Amino acid sequence: MSEAKTSYTIPIGPIHPAVHEPIRLDIGVDGEEIVDVDIAAGQVHRGIEWIGMNRNNPIQSIYLAERVCGICSACHPFTFVQAIEQAVGIEVPERAEYIRVIIAELERIHSHLLWAGVAAHEIGFDSVFYLVWRIREKVMDLTEYLTGNRNSKAMYQIGGVRRDITEEQLPKVKETLEYYRGVFNQLKTVFLEDMTVRMRTRNVGILKTEDALRLTAVGPTARASGVPKDVRQDHAYGAYADLDIKAITPDVLTGTVVGDVYDRIVVRLLEVKQSVEIIERCLVEMPPGAILTEPKIAKLLAMLKKAEGEGVGRTEAPRGECLHYVRLEAGEETLTTWKIRAPTYVNLMAIPTMLKGGQIADVPITFASIDPCLSCTNRAVVVDTKTNKRALLTNEELHYLCVEKTRKLSDKLA
Amino acid sequence: MEMLSPEEIVESFKTALGSDFINSKIYQKEVAIKKNLSTSIWIYVKKEAFRKAVEHICELQKYPHLSVISSSDRGDIIELIYHFSMYYGHHLKALSLGLRVDLPKNDSKIPTITDIIPGAIFTERETQEMMGVEVVDIPDSRRLFLPEDFPEGVYPWRKDETGPHDMLRVLPGRRGTKGEQNE
Numbered sequence: 330m331s332e333a334k335t336s337y338t339i340p341i342g343p344i345h346p347a348v349h350e351p352i353r354l355d356i357g358v359d360g361e362e363i364v365d366v367d368i369a370a371g372q373v374h375r376g377i378e379w380i381g382m383n384r385n386n387p388i389q390s391i392y393l394a395e396r397v398c399g400i401c402s403a404c405h406p407f408t409f410v411q412a413i414e415q416a417v418g419i420e421v422p423e424r425a426e427y428i429r430v431i432i433a434e435l436e437r438i439h440s441h442l443l444w445a446g447v448a449a450h451e452i453g454f455d456s457v458f459y460l461v462w463r464i465r466e467k468v469m470d471l472t473e474y475l476t477g478n479r480n481s482k483a484m485y486q487i488g489g490v491r492r493d494i495t496e497e498q499l500p501k502v503k504e505t506l507e508y509y510r511g512v513f514n515q516l517k518t519v520f521l522e523d524m525t526v527r528m529r530t531r532n533v534g535i536l537k538t539e540d541a542l543r544l545t546a547v548g549p550t551a552r553a554s555g556v557p558k559d560v561r562q563d564h565a566y567g568a569y570a571d572l573d574i575k576a577i578t579p580d581v582l583t584g585t586v587v588g589d590v591y592d593r594i595v596v597r598l599l600e601v602k603q604s605v606e607i608i609e610r611c612l613v614e615m616p617p618g619a620i621l622t623e624p625k626i627a628k629l630l631a632m633l634k635k636a637e638g639e640g641v642g643r644t645e646a647p648r649g650e651c652l653h654y655v656r657l658e659a660g661e662e663t664l665t666t667w668k669i670r671a672p673t674y675v676n677l678m679a680i681p682t683m684l685k686g687g688q689i690a691d692v693p694i695t696f697a698s699i700d701p702c703l704s705c706t707n708r709a710v711v712v713d714t715k716t717n718k719r720a721l722l723t724n725e726e727l728h729y730l731c732v733e734k735t736r737k738l739s740d741k742l743a
Numbered sequence: 744m745e746m747l748s749p750e751e752i753v754e755s756f757k758t759a760l761g762s763d764f765i766n767s768k769i770y771q772k773e774v775a776i777k778k779n780l781s782t783s784i785w786i787y788v789k790k791e792a793f794r795k796a797v798e799h800i801c802e803l804q805k806y807p808h809l810s811v812i813s814s815s816d817r818g819d820i821i822e823l824i825y826h827f828s829m830y831y832g833h834h835l836k837a838l839s840l841g842l843r844v845d846l847p848k849n850d851s852k853i854p855t856i857t858d859i860i861p862g863a864i865f866t867e868r869e870t871q872e873m874m875g876v877e878v879v880d881i882p883d884s885r886r887l888f889l890p891e892d893f894p895e896g897v898y899p900w901r902k903d904e905t906g907p908h909d910m911l912r913v914l915p916g917r918r919g920t921k922g923e924q925n926e
Contacts, residue, residue, distance in 0.1 A: 370887060370888060371886070371887060371888035371889060371890065374888040374889070376899065378900070379899055379900070379907075382900070415770065415772065415783070423775055423776050426774070426775045427775075542806040543806065543860070543861045543862060544861055544862040545808055545809055545810075545860065545862030545863075546862075547808075556832070557831075557832040558808065558831045558832060560837075562832075562834055562835075563828070563830070563831040563832065563833065563834075563835070563836070563837030564781060564828075564835070564837045564838075564839070565774045565779040565780060565781040565782075565835050566774060566781055567774070567775065568775050568776075570774040570775050570777060570779040570781070570835060571775045571776050571777045571779070573834070574834075575834070576832070614776070616776065639785075640783075641783055641826060641839050641841065643810075643828070643839065650808075650810065650828070652810045652811055652826060654811075654813040654824065654826060654841075656815055665815060666813060666814070666815040668811060668813035668814075670810050670811035670826075670866075674811070674865060674866075675810075675862060675865070677865070678861075678862055678864065678865055
């Protein structure tokens with residue numbers, strides 16, 4: 330161990346330093362340089378699709394879909410009900426389309442801010458972490474006010490939504506949106522103009538446009554690499570189809586596309602602002618009317634049992650494209666097929682490309698930069714390819730390395 | 744890049760695949776107030792022409808976006824659907840394209856497409872372990888989600904005797920469904 334830095338093997342605890350969910354990265358290093366990365370997933374595979382195909386009826390599966398992810402609990406039921414609506418041929422009232430979008434955008438604001446806090450923590454800026462999470466509380470409060478819960482919102486139903494947004498609720502919504510407009514410049518200064526943040530994130534974890542396309546990356550990960558993929562812009566779904574959404578790539582702010590961690594920060598920050606604007610427009614343009622096509626659950630269930638068909642739903646979750654495919658067969662109480670594709674599933678494939686050539690101390694921030702959502706336990710084993718030695722670094726040690734690098738850079742600046 | 748209408752896309756498949764093209768379906772739905780169209784296309788091709796169909800999709804768009812492969816156990820056959828998104832990056836021009844291919848259970852082999860679309864590797868690995876389909880020439884045939892000690896020859900998404908029936912446990916007081924044994 331003592332002869333050289335090169336003989337490290339780094340499995341990072343059972344918990345990954347970037348996200349508090351499990352996945353294992355096997356990282357081959359030559360000295361400090363990362364030469365090889367392998368991903369081992371599946372530590373928290375819960376067989377949700379199986380339950381939907383064997384035990385639950387489709388309405389129960391909406392609530393199960395909501396529990397696929399603890400952060401994006403709107404995008405999965407949103408996608409799922411769209412797939413069912415296509416398979417069965419159920420219309421959605423216009424007002425419901427707008428409410429769906431408002432809830433989905435509130436989720437994007439909270440998810441992006443949550444990520445920004447975690448990213449700051451990764452590079453050792455805990456003061457910024459506290460600041461951002463305090464700012465995030467506002468949107469959590471608003472979500473609770475509108476839906477009755479901070480996270481598992483249970484808003485989506487096949488053929489509409491379950492709760493309306495009423496006239497009396499509007500002042501609080503507007504006040505919160507105003508607050509986010511106000512803090513946007515502060516966030517921009519903290520993240521984009523700070524010299525140390527820039528040094529830790531510029532030219533780190535680069536994913537080139539070509540690679541992002543080949544590896545089918547989605548969401549902010551793809552957009553930061555200059556690929557204008559955004560389901561809200563590309564596909565007509567929900568009220569987004571009325572709103573002329575434009576995918577945000579980092580060049581709108583910085584003039585260039587590098588595809589590094591810094592660009593991913595740029596994209597997410599701008600998207601917070603975009604979400605605020607989308608909600609404001611929804612509030613103005615939201616038509617009056619019904620919010621649910623079939624409020625009687627028993628009737629809806631009977632209809633689903635008779636239905637025969639297949640459908641595919643796509644939405645833009647905070648992390649990228651989310652897809653659900655369902656197949657229904659007449660007489661079957663459960664879904665015949667249910668396939669869920671969450672955005673991290675494809676973004677993970679870009680991780681080896683981002684990490685190769687980088688340093689071990691950059692692993693946490695680079696891995697965190699795709700905003701991975703895994704429901705899993707992360708380990709990173711670092712193998713020295715020359716000596717083939719393996720060493721184990723704990724979560725704390727790797728986090729320390731990452732923070733230490735920031736400190737050294739700051740000292741140099743001073 | 745020239746963007747074809749859904750009907751033209753279907754026609755182009757017919758021309759490219761000839762008799763290997765089986766059928767197609769176009770689904771369109773008006774969305775929200777402005778009544779913009781949301782479009783899904785389903786193309787059903789013979790197994791032999793599957794690679795050619797994927798190559799044809801790459802001709803329509805240089806980097807087609809493959810979202811995922813879905814698979815259904817339908818008795819004697821396994822149905823695979825490759826879900827693509829075409830013409831992304833253009834406002835409301837994108838469409839969902841499901842490329843459907845049926846594999847007989849006694850010869851459930853499908854060629855890999857990772858040489859054409861490298862981002863297909865995870866979903867090919869998942870389909871292999873969950874549905875028991877053999878992806879021929881896959882560059883990495885390890886399991887993706889299932890643990891190493893998961894028994895061989897059991898495929899969680901199958902509905903026949905190779906499904907995970909023996910591994911299920913119904914808790915006391917719960918009703919077992921579909922072949923689950925009550926303890």
